[in-house]
Amino acid sequence: MSTLEVSPVAPVIRPSSQPVTNDFSIQVATVNGSGSQTANSVLMRTLFQMGIPVSGKNMFPSNIAGLPTWFTIRASKHGYIGRRKEVDFLVAMNPETAREDVMNLEGGAAVVYDEPLQLNKLRSDLHFYPVPFDKLVGPVCPEAKLRKLVRNMIYDGVVGWLLSLDMEELRKALVKQFGKRKAKAADLNWGAAQAGYDWAGKTLTKTDPYRAERMNETAGKIIIDGNSACALGAMFAGVTVVTWYPITPSSSLVESLIGYMKRFRHDPETGKATYAVVQAEDEIASIGMALSAGWAGARSMTATAGPGISLMSEFIGLGYYAELPAVIFDVERVGPSTGLPTRTAQGDVLINAMLSHGDTKHPMFFPCSPEECFTMAADAFDFAERFQTPVFFMTDLDLGMNNWMADPFPYPDKPIARGKVLAAEDLDKLGGFARYKDLDGDGVGYRTLPGTNHPNAAYFTRGSGHNEKAQYTEREDDYVNNIDRLAHKFEAMRRHLPAPVVDVRDNARIGFVAAGSSDYAARESRDQLRGEFGIETSYLRLRSYPFAEALREFIRRHDRVYVIDQNRDAQFLKLMRLEYEPELIAKLRSVRYYGGLPLDARTITDEIVKQEGR
Amino acid sequence: MSTVTTPPPKKVNRIGLEVLNYKGSKTTLCAGCGHNSISERIVECFYDMGVEPWRVAKLSGIGCSSKSPAYFLGQSHGFNGVHGRMPAIATGTLLANRNLLALGVTGDGDTASIGIGQFMHLVRRNVPMIYIIEDNGVYGLTKGQFSATADVGSTLKTGAPNQLPPFDCCALALKWGATLVARSFSGDKKQLQTVIKAAIAHKGLSVIDVISPCVTFNDHDGSTKSYSYVKDHEEALHDLDFVPFFEDITVELPEGEVTDVELHDGSHLRIRKLEREYNPTDRLKALAALEEAAAKGEVLTGLLYVNTDSPDFIELLNLVEEPLATLPQSRIRPSKAALDEVMEELR
Numbered sequence: 029m030s031t032l033e034v035s036p037v038a039p040v041i042r043p044s045s046q047p048v049t050n051d052f053s054i055q056v057a058t059v060n061g062s063g064s065q066t067a068n069s070v071l072m073r074t075l076f077q078m079g080i081p082v083s084g085k086n087m088f089p090s091n092i093a094g095l096p097t098w099f100t101i102r103a104s105k106h107g108y109i110g111r112r113k114e115v116d117f118l119v120a121m122n123p124e125t126a127r128e129d130v131m132n133l134e135g136g137a138a139v140v141y142d143e144p145l146q147l148n149k150l151r152s153d154l155h156f157y158p159v160p161f162d163k164l165v166g167p168v169c170p171e172a173k174l175r176k177l178v179r180n181m182i183y184d185g186v187v188g189w190l191l192s193l194d195m196e197e198l199r200k201a202l203v204k205q206f207g208k209r210k211a212k213a214a215d216l217n218w219g220a221a222q223a224g225y226d227w228a229g230k231t232l233t234k235t236d237p238y239r240a241e242r243m244n245e246t247a248g249k250i251i252i253d254g255n256s257a258c259a260l261g262a263m264f265a266g267v268t269v270v271t272w273y274p275i276t277p278s279s280s281l282v283e284s285l286i287g288y289m290k291r292f293r294h295d296p297e298t299g300k301a302t303y304a305v306v307q308a309e310d311e312i313a314s315i316g317m318a319l320s321a322g323w324a325g326a327r328s329m330t331a332t333a334g335p336g337i338s339l340m341s342e343f344i345g346l347g348y349y350a351e352l353p354a355v356i357f358d359v360e361r362v363g364p365s366t367g368l369p370t371r372t373a374q375g376d377v378l379i380n381a382m383l384s385h386g387d388t389k390h391p392m393f394f395p396c397s398p399e400e401c402f403t404m405a406a407d408a409f410d411f412a413e414r415f416q417t418p419v420f421f422m423t424d425l426d427l428g429m430n431n432w433m434a435d436p437f438p439y440p441d442k443p444i445a446r447g448k449v450l451a452a453e454d455l456d457k458l459g460g461f462a463r464y465k466d467l468d469g470d471g472v473g474y475r476t477l478p479g480t481n482h483p484n485a486a487y488f489t490r491g492s493g494h495n496e497k498a499q500y501t502e503r504e505d506d507y508v509n510n511i512d513r514l515a516h517k518f519e520a521m522r523r524h525l526p527a528p529v530v531d532v533r534d535n536a537r538i539g540f541v542a543a544g545s546s547d548y549a550a551r552e553s554r555d556q557l558r559g560e561f562g563i564e565t566s567y568l569r570l571r572s573y574p575f576a577e578a579l580r581e582f583i584r585r586h587d588r589v590y591v592i593d594q595n596r597d598a599q600f601l602k603l604m605r606l607e608y609e610p611e612l613i614a615k616l617r618s619v620r621y622y623g624g625l626p627l628d629a630r631t632i633t634d635e636i637v638k639q640e641g642r
Numbered sequence: 643m644s645t646v647t648t649p650p651p652k653k654v655n656r657i658g659l660e661v662l663n664y665k666g667s668k669t670t671l672c673a674g675c676g677h678n679s680i681s682e683r684i685v686e687c688f689y690d691m692g693v694e695p696w697r698v699a700k701l702s703g704i705g706c707s708s709k710s711p712a713y714f715l716g717q718s719h720g721f722n723g724v725h726g727r728m729p730a731i732a733t734g735t736l737l738a739n740r741n742l743l744a745l746g747v748t749g750d751g752d753t754a755s756i757g758i759g760q761f762m763h764l765v766r767r768n769v770p771m772i773y774i775i776e777d778n779g780v781y782g783l784t785k786g787q788f789s790a791t792a793d794v795g796s797t798l799k800t801g802a803p804n805q806l807p808p809f810d811c812c813a814l815a816l817k818w819g820a821t822l823v824a825r826s827f828s829g830d831k832k833q834l835q836t837v838i839k840a841a842i843a844h845k846g847l848s849v850i851d852v853i854s855p856c857v858t859f860n861d862h863d864g865s866t867k868s869y870s871y872v873k874d875h876e877e878a879l880h881d882l883d884f885v886p887f888f889e890d891i892t893v894e895l896p897e898g899e900v901t902d903v904e905l906h907d908g909s910h911l912r913i914r915k916l917e918r919e920y921n922p923t924d925r926l927k928a929l930a931a932l933e934e935a936a937a938k939g940e941v942l943t944g945l946l947y948v949n950t951d952s953p954d955f956i957e958l959l960n961l962v963e964e965p966l967a968t969l970p971q972s973r974i975r976p977s978k979a980a981l982d983e984v985m986e987e988l989r
């Protein structure tokens with residue numbers, strides 16, 4: 029930071045005389061391991077408790093301590109909770125990135141920073157608020173080793189004053205964050221927040237236009253990350269066997285599940301568990317255990333991310349061919365290879381659709397929100413057992429690890445459905461059964477579970493060629509009959525998967541197709557296109573693969589259909605190209621983002637405006 | 643096996659089943675393959691012990707050995723999985739249904755090469771199952787390449803010698819936590835029967851490494867896993883007798899120095915001393931005995947180790963008594979009050 033490149037002086041874009049209320053984003057730049065997570069969560073929660081729609085995104089390194097990390101909080105009176113690229117309010121706590129963070133801001137933004145960094149020398153078109161953090165933290169935190177943590181709470185207080193936050197809500201958020209057991213820590217941090225607030229009130233002159241004001245848009249809502257929502261979904265779906273291997277960004281899904289299961293899934297009388305969680309030695313073992321547990325009748329699952337998916341490939345092929353149920357939660361991250369482990373993407377779509385050698389196809393679920401992570405998880409477990417096959421439940425790091433404002437989850441209204449399983453009494457009536465015979469026309473045979481007390485219950489499960497009776501075969505006709513039945517079964521799945529959510533506008537010539545976490549940006553982009561460019565759009569949000577027939581209809585109905593992909597190779601679009609006839613394919617356009625950050629609306633809007641020639 | 647004077651009714655075991663109920667389909671392995679002898683011993687042992695076939699899950703990986711579960715216990719569910727991953731399949735199966743008796747059959751390629759990692763973790767977990775390694779030192783199904791249990795200096799049919807040291811699966815099992823470890827020979831009917839029965843009676847992981855010659859690719863003069871080599875170099879640790887739990891235990895102890903080990907189901911192992919002093923509850927001595935035998939080129943057989951005290955993996959998980967697989971909805975879906983409680987915390 030020896031030479032400072034000072035940009036040409038630009039006028040402050042938005043004079044403070046026109047306040048910008050409940051429509052801004054705050055970015056806190058820190059060093060990972062500095063304990064800023066609490067301060068950031070408290071800030072986000074304060075806005076939430078003030079009734080303002082809010083979202084929080086943690087952009088963190090694949091590292092435990094010492095590398096830069098950014099936390100972005102977006103407040104939006106319009107209810108947009110996807111990522112917003114522009115930062116209005118920067119809290120610059122990391123000396124390593126402070127300069128770049130400041131240089132990246134749009135003119136008119138506000139900067140709270142640690143005074144010694146002298147960031148105010150960098151630009152003249154920003155609102156600078158220097159804060160002497162070291163001087164302020166001493167009196168409120170006598171214990172020197174805690175100061176690094178507590179000083180974060182001082183910026184909460186300063187920001188609180190600058191944005192007119194309701195400090196009583198901030199105090200409540202703090203108490204909630206620390207819980208009753210850590211009341212002392214909460215007190216210490218509250219002291220720091222107050223010190224920051226009081227100092228700012230006495231010392232600073234507010235010149236920026238951003239402010240928060242109480243609304244009533246968050247009543248009854250919850251804040252939760254997608255991984256926890258998946259965990260709750262799995263628990264209420266009645267999962268019994270969970271086998272996993274830790275991998276970012278899926279680890280917190282199982283860790284959260286373990287926490288909930290300990291509370292709610294022990295027999296009240298004996299204290300015994302109605303579930304098993306096993307941390308396996310690798311992803312090959314974790315999927316092997318999940319599939320064999322499914323074979324033996326358990327509701328089983330694993331959770332993983334791209335590298336784990338690659339390792340699971342052989343077993344997933346066995347699951348497809350031997351017809352074994354399990355749910356695989358794939359919290360996608362940036363590949364290929366190790367890629368960017370702590371950045372988000374939708375890059376496993378193509379590989380999961382056809383994972384493993386030979387002719388294989390797998391169903392995928394694409395929840396877009398915590399609510400759907402919860403409700404669709406129950407569907408996925410039922411579906412895996414209904415169709416006796418591995419099911420991919422696909423989320424991504426953005427949905428999985430970030431905190432989202434969501435509606436509370438509805439208690440499941442459908443009973444748990446275990447699929448076509450024959451008990452000993454059924455076998456008495458039937459005399460016997462042929463495991464892979466399609467009796468119902470849906471390609472799904474009847475199975476028995478090991479441990480069924482009947483001389484005709486047993487059959488032999490294998491990944492080698494087998495006939496309807498599950499006997500080994502290398503005969504051409506047996507092989508073809510079986511593999512064709514599997515294709516037929518895949519077709520039958522279309523009618524049983526979660527249907528897409530479709531919003532067709534009569535006057536729209538163009539359509540959007542998106543899935544999963546792209547939904548937040550897609551919806552905001554539609555509003556931008558309508559409001560700023562007069563472009564009306566229809567929208568189909570995919571919730572599953574194989575694609576529903578409604579997608580074909582949607583493409584047919586529109587002149588051009590923009591398929592939104594969070595990957596380089598337009599993976600969703602490519603899956604459509606594999607299925608559809610040339611006149612439909614000709615209508616497909618691609619909007620792709622693959623930089624590793626959560627997708628934002630402006631990226632979509634700009635690309636569509638460009639492609640539409642507007 | 644007492645003789646009867648009148649024409650016998652159909653011979654049945656203690657649960658009223660004929661031996662036919664324990665047989666499988668016809669073997670497709672080579673005539674004379676050691677694996678076929680092991681399949682026969684499995685049929686006899688499960689019949690003799692009166693194990694309900696429906697309670698057994700037969701599990702295997704890939705290879706000649708892994709094909710064999712089709713040739714025994716036709717009334718038991720079977721799962722022939724992927725290469726080297728039978729331990730995961732066994733573990734998952736037992737997580738779903740802890741009441742099953744898991745019988746895994748694998749080979750030296752399946753266990754000591756591609757599956758060594760899963761094998762070691764199975765051992766470390768002491769997963770309660772019977773794990774039989776049909777060990778012939780060679781890849782049969784791909785026509786005669788060395789496996790990782792081939793001894794140094796042992797040759798292929800082409801004469802090419804193996805230069806890398808072998809994994810001793812018994813030593814690995816002993817070191818890292820299996821609670822019953824035995825080595826036997828497919829040609830030693832009585833000893834193999836006894837250790838399989840002991841494994842059925844044991845609670846915990848039983849690893850039985852059975853030298854099982856491959857008549858097609860590894861039964862020649864340069865091989866240390868041939869019938870003749872093993873016959874010439876087998877060194878039995880002791881003479882083993884098995885008294886099942888349903889037979890009268892007051893049978894007099896046989897002559898000579900005999901140690902009695904009571905197994906989990908109430909059966910007893912009678913271990914009669916031969917030349918050497920050997921205590922099969924001493925893990926370190928067992929490891930030393932294996933090392934010494936290997937140095938001398940001997941094939942040490944018998945019950946290397948048994949530990950009837952260690953908790954198995956399923957016990958450590960503190961599961962309900964019933965199989966998780968078939969718990970009703972009322973026990974696996976928490977109440978609406980539980981969901982409300984969580985939602986309230988997240989507001």
